[in-house]
Amino acid sequence: MTPFAPAGQFSTAFRNDFATLLRWRRDVRRFRTDPVDPATLARCLDAFTLSPSVGLSQPSRIVRVQSAAMRQAALDNFEAANARALAGYEGDAARKYATLKLAGMREAPVQLAVFCDEATRSGKGLGIQTMPEMLRYSVVSAIMQFWLMLRAEGIGLGWVSILEPEALSAALAVPAGWRLVGYLCIGYPEAQSEEPELQAEGWETRAACPEILER
Numbered sequence: 001m002t003p004f005a006p007a008g009q010f011s012t013a014f015r016n017d018f019a020t021l022l023r024w025r026r027d028v029r030r031f032r033t034d035p036v037d038p039a040t041l042a043r044c045l046d047a048f049t050l051s052p053s054v055g056l057s058q059p060s061r062i063v064r065v066q067s068a069a070m071r072q073a074a075l076d077n078f079e080a081a082n083a084r085a086l087a088g089y090e091g092d093a094a095r096k097y098a099t100l101k102l103a104g105m106r107e108a109p110v111q112l113a114v115f116c117d118e119a120t121r122s123g124k125g126l127g128i129q130t131m132p133e134m135l136r137y138s139v140v141s142a143i144m145q146f147w148l149m150l151r152a153e154g155i156g157l158g159w160v161s162i163l164e165p166e167a168l169s170a171a172l173a174v175p176a177g178w179r180l181v182g183y184l185c186i187g188y189p190e191a192q193s194e195e196p197e198l199q200a201e202g203w204e205t206r207a208a209c210p211e212i213l214e215r
Helices: 012-024 038-050 068-087 091-099 134-152 165-172
Strands: 060-064 110-117 156-160 178-187
Touching: 012 134, 038 060, 038 134, 060 134, 068 091, 068 110, 068 165, 110 134, 110 165, 134 156, 134 178, 165 178
Parallel strands: none
Antiparallel strands: 060 110, 110 178, 156 178
16 A cells, blocks of 8 residues: 555645646546547546545446447437537527537547445445435545546546436446436547636636525
């Protein structure tokens, strides 16, 4: 096991670099088609093992979507869901939505469907009796760590959420207890920016910080 710095002993330079990494972690929709080095991808996937999970349940399950048929099924799913989403907007919002690039599924060289195994026996149910959603939150935590690992390698990730999850699960023939959490497009970004693309496109403005209530 690689030794690590005990709490409070990371250098100032490391803390500054980590803060920079957080700022530059962006949702990428525009990818180059260059292949991702398999060893680098495998190293980043280790983040799933290192991530927190409720009751040490480790419920993340990953399907690498590689075949042309499965990629087309995922893309068709997205395009149908995106058309339904567009129909829910009117006026200026509809016109703006229609111009947005919301997925890099045509270009991204690596595509992963990440599921939560809600039937897992690992963890023996600890921590999910009152909040079963903690299993899915554990998968989200793992994806975030993976995202940061990729960004540190100069690799981008785009999280596609405009999908019909049950149809995609059926197309990928995953076990019945698996629930889709994220469809991830992975590759080298066409361009680098620390500004969210939806902000740059005028869709929404990022808040400075969340509101904190005191009780």
